[in-house]
Amino acid sequence: DGGITQSPKYLFRKEGQNVTLSCEQNLNHDAMYWYRQDPGQGLRLIYYSQIVNDFQKGDIAEGYSVSREKKESFPLTVTSAQKNPTAFYLCASRPKPSDRAYNSPLHFGNGTRLTVT
Amino acid sequence: QQPVQSPQAVILREGEDAVINCSSSKALYSVHWYRQKHGEAPVFLMILLKGGEQKGHEKISASFNEKKQQSSLYLTASQLSYSGTYFCGTGLTGANNLFFGTGTRLTVIP
Numbered sequence: 567d568g569g570i571t572q573s574p575k576y577l578f579r580k581e582g583q584n585v586t587l588s589c590e591q592n593l594n595h596d597a598m599y600w601y602r603q604d605p606g607q608g609l610r611l612i613y614y615s616q617i618v619n620d621f622q623k624g625d626i627a628e629g630y631s632v633s634r635e636k637k638e639s640f641p642l643t644v645t646s647a648q649k650n651p652t653a654f655y656l657c658a659s660r661p662k663p664s665d666r667a668y669n670s671p672l673h674f675g676n677g678t679r680l681t682v683t
Numbered sequence: 684q685q686p687v688q689s690p691q692a693v694i695l696r697e698g699e700d701a702v703i704n705c706s707s708s709k710a711l712y713s714v715h716w717y718r719q720k721h722g723e724a725p726v727f728l729m730i731l732l733k734g735g736e737q738k739g740h741e742k743i744s745a746s747f748n749e750k751k752q753q754s755s756l757y758l759t760a761s762q763l764s765y766s767g768t769y770f771c772g773t774g775l776t777g778a779n780n781l782f783f784g785t786g787t788r789l790t791v792i793p
Contacts, residue, residue, distance in 0.1 A: 570724075601783075608685070608770060609725075609783040624780065656724065669713060669732055672772075672781065674724035 568593045570675035572657050577680045579651075587642045587678045589657035596662030598640035599672065602626060603654040612655075615640055616662060644680065651682045684709060686773045688784035695791050700759045703787045705771030707752040713774035714747055714754040715781065718767045725770060729756070758789070766791045 570591045579585045591598065597616045601609040611624030615634040629648025634640055640659075644651045658672040686707045695701055705714060712733045717725035729739030731747035731754055739745070744757045758765055768788045772781040 606785060608785040609772075611780055611782075614780070654722075669730065669736075669738075669774075671715060671727035671730060671738075672717075672725075673727075674717075676724045677722070679722075 570657055570659055570673055572655075572675035572678050574678060575676065577678055579680070579682050581682055582646045583682075584646060585644050585651075585680065585682075587644070587655055587657075587680070589640045589642065589675060590638055591640075591657075591659045591673075591675075592638060593659055593673060594637075595659035595673070596637070597660050598634070599658040599660075600624075600630075600632065600640070600642045601656045601658065603656060603677075609656065612642065644682075651680060654679050684775065684782050686771055686782060686784040688769075688771055688787050690787060691785070692788040693790070695761045695765075695789065697761060697763060697791055697793055699761055700757070701761060701789060703756040703758070703769050703771075703789070705754045705756075705773070705784055707773050707775075707782075709752065709773070709775050711747075711749070711752050711754075711773050711775060714745075715772035715774070716743070716745060716754075716756050717770045717772065718765075719770065719786075720767045728769075761789075761791045763791050763793065765789060 573588045599614040600612040613632040615621035631643045657675040714731045716728040719725040768786040772783045
């Protein structure tokens with residue numbers, strides 16, 4: 567079955583260390599997204615990519631970086647510059663939008679819970 | 684740009700109905716609804732598009748008032764499996780992103 571795989575499910579890091587979260591999809595989707603979820607704040611967009619080798623900042627990109635070298639993969643690096651990195655991170659994908667209307671649903675991975683101490 | 688959801692939380696007994704609302708201050712082209720169980724991925728429920736088109740599950744109903752930039756999700760004859768946090772996501776006219784509300788926590792009890 568097709569889907570999105572995020573790994574690991576739980577991740578623990580010391581403050582000051584960079585950490586990379588993995589996101590792989592076999593849905594043949596062009597667009598991929600990273601969201602951050604904090605209690606009571608819903609989902610906030612970090613970065614998104616609509617095509618290989620191209621990506622755009624979302625609302626809260628500071629302290630994060632991404633790459634999109636392959637269609638199937640969209641890893642997120644949480645750098646030491648991110649002030650409050652402890653959160654639940656969700657990766658999502660969808661077919662390439664035909665326009666800006668967002669007329670197809672997002673498919674989400676099961677998330678990675680990152681704890682930085 | 685983040686839509687506002689109401690109520691923030693609701694508790695139902697099995698068989699009761701509920702309405703969850705989502706409103707935006709911006710012109711909307713589409714509204715998405717997702718349900719998330721604790722620690723799991725959000726699951727797609729429905730998309731409502733400007734102009735009246737809807738895509739989603741048969742047992743879920745929703746409305747989209749384009750003039751008021753509001754959407755409502757209707758949960759009827761609730762079951763224990765309906766418990767979770769419901770999010771609306773709004774697609775703005777002319778924007779590439781989807782903005783999510785803060786969620787409505789629904790708890791269905793026996």
